Amino acid sequence: MNRRPLIALVLAVGGLAAASSAQERFIDVRQAMADALTSVKAAAGKGDWAAAAAAVESARTIWDRDVKPLILEGVKTDASFEEYAGRAGEVEAAVAAAGAAVAAGNAAEAELKVNAAIWGISHHPRGFDLPAPRYSAWDWVFGLSIGLGFCLFATWFGLYLRRSYYGRFPKATFVRKGRS
Amino acid sequence: MSSNLFITAVYLALMFGAGIFFSRNIKNTSDYFLAGRSAPWFWIMGAVWATNIGFLHGYLAHGGAAYEWGLIQANFEWFQGPFGYILTGLFFIAFYWRAGIYTVPQFLERRFGNGIRTIYSLAWIFVFLVTIAAELYLGGMFLKNILRIPFWPTVFILTGVVGTYMLLGGLGAAIMMEFVQFVIMMLGTMPLLFILLRMVGGFKGITSTLIGQWGASAQYFTVLPDIHHPYGPGPWVILGQCLVVTIGWCAGHQSMVQRNLGARSLYDAKLGYVVASIPKTLGAFLYIVPMIAAPVVFSQMGIFVEKSDAAYGKLILHLLPQGMLGLFIAGLLSAGLSSIGSVLNSASTMIVKDIYERFFVKGKPDHHYFVAGRVATLGVIAVSLLLVPVVLKVYLIMWLEQLLLAMILGPFMAVLVLAIFWPRANTPGSLAGFLTGGVFAVLLQQVFGVDIFFQISWWSFVVALAVTFAVSLLTPPPRREKTEGITWQSNFEDLVGEVVENRALAGAERVSEVRPRTIVLPPWYLNVKYWATAILVGQIALLLFFG
Numbered sequence: 001m002n003r004r005p006l007i008a009l010v011l012a013v014g015g016l017a018a019a020s021s022a023q024e025r026f027i028d029v030r031q032a033m034a035d036a037l038t039s040v041k042a043a044a045g046k047g048d049w050a051a052a053a054a055a056v057e058s059a060r061t062i063w064d065r066d067v068k069p070l071i072l073e074g075v076k077t078d079a080s081f082e083e084y085a086g087r088a089g090e091v092e093a094a095v096a097a098a099g100a101a102v103a104a105g106n107a108a109e110a111e112l113k114v115n116a117a118i119w120g121i122s123h124h125p126r127g128f129d130l131p132a133p134r135y136s137a138w139d140w141v142f143g144l145s146i147g148l149g150f151c152l153f154a155t156w157f158g159l160y161l162r163r164s165y166y167g168r169f170p171k172a173t174f175v176r177k178g179r180s
Numbered sequence: 181m182s183s184n185l186f187i188t189a190v191y192l193a194l195m196f197g198a199g200i201f202f203s204r205n206i207k208n209t210s211d212y213f214l215a216g217r218s219a220p221w222f223w224i225m226g227a228v229w230a231t232n233i234g235f236l237h238g239y240l241a242h243g244g245a246a247y248e249w250g251l252i253q254a255n256f257e258w259f260q261g262p263f264g265y266i267l268t269g270l271f272f273i274a275f276y277w278r279a280g281i282y283t284v285p286q287f288l289e290r291r292f293g294n295g296i297r298t299i300y301s302l303a304w305i306f307v308f309l310v311t312i313a314a315e316l317y318l319g320g321m322f323l324k325n326i327l328r329i330p331f332w333p334t335v336f337i338l339t340g341v342v343g344t345y346m347l348l349g350g351l352g353a354a355i356m357m358e359f360v361q362f363v364i365m366m367l368g369t370m371p372l373l374f375i376l377l378r379m380v381g382g383f384k385g386i387t388s389t390l391i392g393q394w395g396a397s398a399q400y401f402t403v404l405p406d407i408h409h410p411y412g413p414g415p416w417v418i419l420g421q422c423l424v425v426t427i428g429w430c431a432g433h434q435s436m437v438q439r440n441l442g443a444r445s446l447y448d449a450k451l452g453y454v455v456a457s458i459p460k461t462l463g464a465f466l467y468i469v470p471m472i473a474a475p476v477v478f479s480q481m482g483i484f485v486e487k488s489d490a491a492y493g494k495l496i497l498h499l500l501p502q503g504m505l506g507l508f509i510a511g512l513l514s515a516g517l518s519s520i521g522s523v524l525n526s527a528s529t530m531i532v533k534d535i536y537e538r539f540f541v542k543g544k545p546d547h548h549y550f551v552a553g554r555v556a557t558l559g560v561i562a563v564s565l566l567l568v569p570v571v572l573k574v575y576l577i578m579w580l581e582q583l584l585l586a587m588i589l590g591p592f593m594a595v596l597v598l599a600i601f602w603p604r605a606n607t608p609g610s611l612a613g614f615l616t617g618g619v620f621a622v623l624l625q626q627v628f629g630v631d632i633f634f635q636i637s638w639w640s641f642v643v644a645l646a647v648t649f650a651v652s653l654l655t656p657p658p659r660r661e662k663t664e665g666i667t668w669q670s671n672f673e674d675l676v677g678e679v680v681e682n683r684a685l686a687g688a689e690r691v692s693e694v695r696p697r698t699i700v701l702p703p704w705y706l707n708v709k710y711w712a713t714a715i716l717v718g719q720i721a722l723l724l725f726f727g
Contacts, residue, residue, distance in 0.1 A: 024331070027486040034484030041482065115482030122485045125475060126410075127250040128390070130397035133406040142407065143415050150418070164668070 026074065029066035030121045033059050037114045040098060044107040052110065056099045059117070063095065067121065083124060091120035185327055187506030191513060192341050195357065219442045221706070224452025226362035227439045227522075228265075229459045233365070234519025235318035236311060236581060239467045239512055244488035245579075246471040249411045250400030251726065253471075255421060257464040258403065258726075261457035262719045264426035266712045269453030272431040275600055277446050279666050283526075284437050285534045291599045291658075291666055292610040294538075299614065301534035303588050304434060307581075308527040309560065312520055313567035314581060319516045320568075322493040326509060335568060339561055341517065358439075358522070366459065368507045369466050375499055376473045386473045400472070403726055412634060420586070420634030424641045428589030431596060434526035435519075447702045454708045457715050461722065467492060528556035579633070583625065586633035590640030591617030598648050603663045603670075609652030617644025 036059035043052035071088060074081035094117035101109035135143075219227070235241065237256075246253035281287050285304075289297035320335040327334075380386050390396040399405040404414035412421070430436055430453070443449035474495050478485055483498050485491045496508050532553045541548070571580065591614045598605040598613075621640035624630045664670055704710065 030486060031484060038482065038484075111482070115479065118482040118484050119479040122478060122483075123487050123491075125248050125250070125396075125400070125488070127248060127252075127400040128394065128396040128475075130399045130405075130409065132397065133399055133402070134408060135406055139407050139415075146415050146418050150423070161668075 026070050029062060029070065033062040033067055033121060034118050036062060037095075037098070037118050040102065040114050041111050044102060044110045047107075049102060049105060052102045053099070056095065056102055060095055060099070063091065084121065087120045091117050094120055183502050184506040184509060188323075188327065188509050188513065191510040192337070195341050195513075195517060219439075219448065219452075220444060221448040221452040221455070223359045224439055224443050224448055225456045225459070226359035228436060228453060228456040229463075230358035230362045230365065231435050231439055231519060231522040232456075232460065233463055235315045235322065235512070235516040236519065238463065238519075239369070240318040240322055240489055240492050240516075241314070241581070242463075243467040243471045243492035244490070245411075246468040247474055247485075247491040248488040250472055251403055251468065252399075252405055252409070252412045252417070254464040254468045254726065255403050255412070255417050256426075257461055257468065258719060258722055259417070259422045260426040260430070261461045262716050263422045264430035265457035265460060266454050266715060267427055268430040268436075269450045269708060270712060272596070272600070273437075273440050273449050273453055274446060275666055276437060276441060277443075277449055282438075282441065282533050283530050284432055284434055285530065287666070288595070288599070288610075291662060292595070292605075293607045295607070295611050296595065296614055297534060298538075299611075300588075300592065301530050303618070305527055305530055305535075307584050307588060308434075308523050308530075309563050309567055310571065310584060311523050311581060312527070312560065312564035314571045315516055315520045315523070316564060317568050317571050318489060319513070319520075321490055322512065322516075323509075325490055325493040326497050326505075335565070338516070338520070339565065357517075361517070362459070364507075364510055365466075365512075366462075368510060369512065371504065372470050372496060372499065372508070373465050376470050376477065376495075379499075380473045380476050383469070386476060389476050403723065411632070413632065416632060416634035416638060420590075420632075420636070420638035420641075424593050424637045425582070425585060425589050425634070428593040428596075428637075429585065432589060432592045434530055435522040438526055438529065439522070447706060450708050451702075451706055451711065454711050454715070461715075461719060470495065524557055524560055527560045528553050531556040531560070579631075582633040583631075583636070586637035587618055587621040587625070587640065590621055590637040590642075591615075591644035594641050594644035594648055598645070598652075599667070601668050602649075602652075603667045604652055604657055605648060606652045606655055606658040606662075608655045609648045609650075612651040613644040613646075613648025616647045617641065620644075 036055050040052050040055040040059065043049070043055055068088065071081055071084045075085045094113050098110050098113035098117060101107075101113055233239070242253055242256060276284070276287055279287050279290055281290070283301070285297040285301040288300055316335050316338060319338050320331045323329060323334040323338075324331045377383070377385075380389065387401055390400065391398060399409060402414075404417055405412060407413040407415055440449040440453055443452060471491060474485075474491055477483065477495065477499070478491075481498060483494055485494050496505065500508055532549055536552055536556070537549055541552075594617060595605075595610045595614050599610065617640040620643045621636050624636050624639060630636055701707070
């Protein structure tokens with residue numbers, strides 16, 4: 001059996017997979033930060049404040065070292081980074097507030113702030129930011145023309161199909177299956 | 181997590197075994213590509229829906245788009261039911277069925293000749309490759325998030341499982357497995373809706389939180405938004421989505437049509453397609469409505485979501501209890517595997533029937549093409565794997581796939597409608613129309629920067645229609661044998677019943693004195709017109725409630 005095509009396929013997939021790892025990196029570093037923040041909640045819930053403080057610090061490190069630089073670099077060339085750049089301040093404030101809540105031993109407040117930080121590094125729906133619906137006179141004319149036009153066409157075409165069918169086979173015998 | 185992994189592994193092993201089991205019945209190309217034409221209507225219904233709904237056209241990508249843009253995504257479910265499934269079931273399937281074809285391009289060839297068949301086949305094979313790559317990417321990312329196993333090994337495992345049962349079992353295995361998967365999907369994924377609605381206080385709770393407290397746009401909750409909407413302007417949804425893309429998808433997508441060609445009778449094919457619109461409509465409650473509630477849950481529970489396409493997986497990971505999560509993963513894998521399997525089967529069918537058998541190796545015994553089908557399946561898997569890193573870069577998979585479809589389905593719908601309803605349409609007209617429409621669609625996107633695929637599909641449809649019409653009138657009419665039996669004017673008795681000519685039909689009363697042109701109607705409960713009417717009424721009620 002000729003193994004060359006198989007080897008070429010494996011190499012090609014491997015090469016393309018490596019090239020795509022850059023896209024995956026931005027996901028992975030944010031996931032790592034989210035994991036660290038989640039462990040803040042777990043530790044605070046158990047009252048392990050030292051572990052919680054360490055997890056906050058870990059999240060802050062990942063933010064400063066990995067996530068923020070990627071956002072600042074990415075926003076120069078890719079519009080999809082803009083949402084994260086716009087929320088960078090909120091994320092930093094939420095992480096700082098979570099650290100303060102942990103230091104104060106307030107688990108409920110820590111959870112609230114951690115959730116805010118995780119939501120800050122998450123992808124938000126674009127549909128939230130759309131303007132309120134705007135309907136100009138032209139929009140109404142256009143929309144109603146389409147709606148009424150379609151209804152009229154469907155009625156006319158349906159009647160044409162029906163007429164052409166029965167017109168073509170006026171003497172056809174219809175037998176219901178299962179009946180004599 | 182180990183119990184989830186166990187359930188998932190058992191499920192994949194069962195799928196693997198099913199392929200080997202069903203391979204015993206495969207003896208020729210008809211068995212492999214059309215399941216020996218033996219499937220009853222309820223299998224067709226399950227298989228059509230399971231084919232349609234997968235990682236891409238369903239839970240992950242549709243759900244992801246719903247997370248991104250809101251309720252507008254439900255129009256894929258609520259308009260595709262009446263416009264796509266019902267119209268295709270009522271009108272187009274009879275023509276395909278009567279023509280005795282394996283592929284949609286074969287039908288185009290019967291009517292318009294070789295050229296359009298080749299172009300159409302190549303275009304679809306390309307879309308299928310991207311589709312499989314997108315399904316693999318979504319499935320890999322889903323399992324990576326849920327089970328925390330690496331992306332690429334997951335992709336290879338998925339490929340291995342689905343490749344095996346498709347390679348061995350063909351369409352018969354696909355249809356039978358898809359029916360089983362249909363049941364698992366429905367039972368496995370429905371509980372999420374109730375859990376979510378209870379958490380967020382029902383649909384009113386979602387709107388009051390997102391609009392009232394967060395200030396989200398009201399258009400997030402609209403099925404038909406205003407004309408300025410960047411993803412799906414309402415009027416263009418009606419024109420491009422309802423009238424072109426959904427019908428074109430249902431009547432022109434080889435995987436969808438192929439399930440019906442495997443039916444045991446025309447009744448079964450038509451009824452299966454029409455009734456499949458019920459689960460299609462309900463699909464919005466499986467993955468659209470839950471994803472609109474998802475942002476509330478993510479922010480309240482502190483769940484990280486990296487991109488829209490991953491949102492559905494994150495939701496179920498954090499909301500479902502352990503045992504149920506395993507069942508849910510099995511349900512989702514069912515969706516993904518059935519879609520990948522069906523597209524694989526269709527792609528290999530088109531490669532062998534439309535390309536290989538016509539241009540490369542003609543006149544060989546049936547077994548040769550049967551083996552070629554399996555080799556083609558392997559080839560499609562290999563190329564799709566190469567495309568996975570490419571689709572990884574796209575911000576919303578749904579957008580990419582719909583854009584490609586818009587470029588094909590607009591011209592296709594124009595040619596198909598004229599092929600069936602206008603006998604004067606001829607080969608030069610259809611070829612010119614299809615090519616002009618396709619090129620116009622590409623120009624709209626690439627040169628004029630139109631990214632709304634509903635607009636692209638509509639305008640490419642209009643251009644293709646006009647060009648086909650004009651060129652057909654300027655050139656000689658088609659010969660009679662090109663239109664005989666496959667246009668409305670010559671064949672439409674098939675649309676309401678089964679035509680008999682002095683011979684009894686299986687299951688019918690003795691009809692020894694039945695005259696030519698006797699039309700045997702199905703029992704009332706299998707009458708597609710009644711089903712279609714009932715479904716339309718339900719659909720209008722849904723739109724009035726949510727619209």
